Amino acid sequence: MTAVLQILFDALSVGSIYALGALGIALIFGVMRLVNFAHGDYIAFCVFAMLWPSLDVVAIVFIGNLPWFLLIPVILGIGAGLSIISEILVFRRLRDANPATMMITSFALGFVIHNVLLMFYSSRPKAINLWSNLSLPVEIMGARIPLLQVITIVMTIVILLALVTFLRRTQFGVEMRAAAEDFTMARMLGVKANRVIMAAFGVSGALAGCIALILATQTGVADINMGLPVMLVAFVATVIGGLGSLHGAVIAGFLIGGVSVLLQVFLPLEARPFRDAFVYSAVIASLLWRPQGLFAPKSSKERV
Amino acid sequence: MSTTKHPSVLAQTVSTPVILIGGLALIAVLTWAFGSNIFGRTVTEMFIRVALVVGMFTFIGNSGVISFGHAGFMCIGAYGSAWLTIPPMMKKVLLPGLSPMLANAELTFFLSLIIASLFAGVIAFAVGLILMRLSGIASSIATFAMLAVINTIYSNWGPVTGGTSSVVGIPITTGVWISFGGAAAAVVIAYLYGISRSGLALRAGRDEAVAAAASGVDIYRERLIAFTISGALCGMAGVLYAHFLGVVNPDAFYLGVTFISLSMLVVGGMSSLSGAVIGVVLISAIIELLRKMEKGITVGEGTLSLPNGIQEIAIGVVMIVILMFRPGGLTGGAELSLTRTRANDGYSKKDQGSGNHPDNKPRR
């Protein structure tokens, strides 16, 4: 029983970060039909925002020294700010462009951010010591799970519920969805569409800041590539979960984490290096079974 | 009822590949006559990339599905040619897991090129049988998943592929003219496919899926054909690349090359062959210019140079700016042509990125 519980906890540990990442990507996708490939670089940017730019090998911790009740809002704010600036400077002009153009533009933006970080911080990973007591495990019924993961899971679920309520029940949220569906019409109906879309980007950026804090705490390292694996899986999870479905993306994130852990536990040693090949084959299988996503809203099924 | 004979599609559009190949040939001649050894390598790399992006266009441009997986076929072609051309003595040591037939093979470059490209095409066909059922973004994600699977397999199947270790000993045979030949061949094949029944049907399916299906177009079959051909072309690009560098490694065929080539395609204009070629040539030229500026230009007594690392930032900014002002890419879906005919104007407005927004009128 403990072994099963431990596997479950391990799966949740891996999946929680993917789920939170998927939420950020799914939000922008659901609202803007944009897959934001720069999301991973927003995450890296937020982590490095805690350090003073320097090519030195040892990190000069700057903002990272703030106490937690200041650090969290500051980093979330930096994430939101970066995201909003990207919207104003780059994505606003491309609102109706075809998906390929938006994807490539977001990739180019991410590429620029990545190389700016490289130029100011060098590629050598730097050490960050952030709330390391959170990595200590909590024991529940004999199985271990790090406290940080518990916090991540709880946070993901809370944020998910908050976002869903916000989008469905509040006026601002409804305006957001309207602006995404038909920008011109929404404006004619009195929606301050630009503001609303900026808000969507802001929230997504803040989520990137969240992930940045969690990754920095978990790994203890600031590396310019650190957002990439999370973003790739988040991207996949968003699609598997069903485009336009926030809770679908979150569940899919946990699922991918779960499958990855199950494979790590049960594959024989020789096959274990190929674990990711199995995970991605499972992704393909899921898409073949339900191409519109596991939890897609009924309206989004493609007709042809 | 009209009695005038319309010129065939071939006659109407053949000027496009002629112009494109002519332009590339001009670059090749100038490089061969005046360029240094080093510049020749830059141009060779560009031609290889033309072959790759044109190969990608064959599927992406005609079907409208963005595929992230074509670098996987480049990988398959490159390693395939490596298996066939590395001296057997080296293979025995470095790749002990190869089957005896492969381990003892030592073919000429051209034979290996054809076999490895066809092999990549066969794999594309097999994978396409499964993936082409999907549409839209699900299809795109599936191709990304395919790339990840290929990359994981090649990175970890040590005895056969060398794993994450580079495979060496590939004879270096790709120079300016061979790579030009590869690029020209890709343009010709892509063009011929584009004007074939299958190509036209696929484009119909891209633009108006419901109407095309109602007219009897089997989108699945046409996509499969396009995917197979584009897989073979990308495999060919991979072979050229392997014989250019002399070493191959799985991470040269993963995210980096995927995104730079997709960027070149989209910036040039995703739905046109001219866009594919122009995108590669233009972006490569800008990158090279920026690199020269990083190295420094002598101005009078001193050297003017940009800090190292600026080239990457600048090219990203350039691409963003181009796409902001021309969301459909530089060509916007049109082809370079000597004749202005209706046959080529039939690209949907979706590709030009104009949409409904009143502020976003196409710039013509």
Next chain:
Amino acid sequence: MELKSTLTAITVAGSIAFSAGAALADDHEIVIGMATAQSGWMQAYDKPAREAALIRIEEINEAGGLMGKQIRVVEADTKTDRAEGAKAGLEVLDGGAEMVVVSCDYDFGAPAALAAQAAGKISFFLCAESIKAGIPGVGPDSFSASVLAAVQGATMAEWAYQTKDARSFYVLLDTWIEYNKGICDGFDWMAPRLEEAEVVGRDTFVNDDASVAAQITRIKSLPEEPDAIMLCSVMPGAPSVIKQIRAAGINSMILNGSGVDGSYWLDSVPDLSNFYVPVQGSVHGDDPDPRVEEFNVKYAEKFGARPATQYTYPGYVLIDVWAKAVERAGTTETKAVVAELEKMTDEPTLFGPRTFTSELHHQNRARYHIVEVNDGKPGIVDSWTISESIPLDALLK
């Protein structure tokens, strides 16, 4: 007519003088080419070793030069791009390089090295630790200035066994890059030779895995905590794994390769203890050889900061052994210098002895200092040379 012939005469005279000048320049200097990464992510690793090489060149020049001639360096940036690397190699060769120094990593240094090999010049990898960096992967005129990854794994295994009485080992391999596999291959070669040693389990992970929870569970479910965990990993993932291992309450010795040397990352895992890596020289100021600390100080004066990791040192060794071979051969001609290099057996250098043979242009045995991290502080505790050299066929498997 008069003017034209005068101009012609001046031009001809000028070009003769110029080329004579150039030829004179050749006789008065030796050119070394450096095709390394000055931008892109590899730069963080190439730069320190390259700077150490420049220090040695400066020392030689100040002492009168090599065979009486001053050494001049021509450089080209590989931009951490393989195709660009090949061009960088060609560029420095065009600049007259007699020997080409290439990147710290086999994959990124090979294109330039292959260009040098094709031009009949010696290529030297700054600090590549793959067996391919040399004859198998480039050609008969290629060398590496560092030590094979496998030696690191073998050294840690034997040292832990003999000195710390470690008997049960757990192998955790990071499959991300070849270097990691090299370390574990060396470990696997040595382990059967240690009579009472037992490998109680193995597992793999990939460097950027978000969490290694499942791998840790596997270790925890062993009947007894293993004496030592052989972790074959590098930055940036290694500190994260170490952190998670310790957070789960696993207190076994953790052994790794030189890739995790340095104190700059120790903030990631505060108060780390019982962690060991092998190094060629100490960056922490406590090397048994005082000249190493002199080098560290000199490096800091010249480049603004002390060396961050031991990967700075092979750059110095590179120039050192090559220059010695040139002096002994009396020429920079490739074949003669290669012959002298291949005669070197336990040639003393500032950072350990070096041996090259006609079959192996790399080190399959080395004197390593063992660094222990205790309570977050690193320091040398021992030195070790493996009892037998790792044979070539074990390395090439």
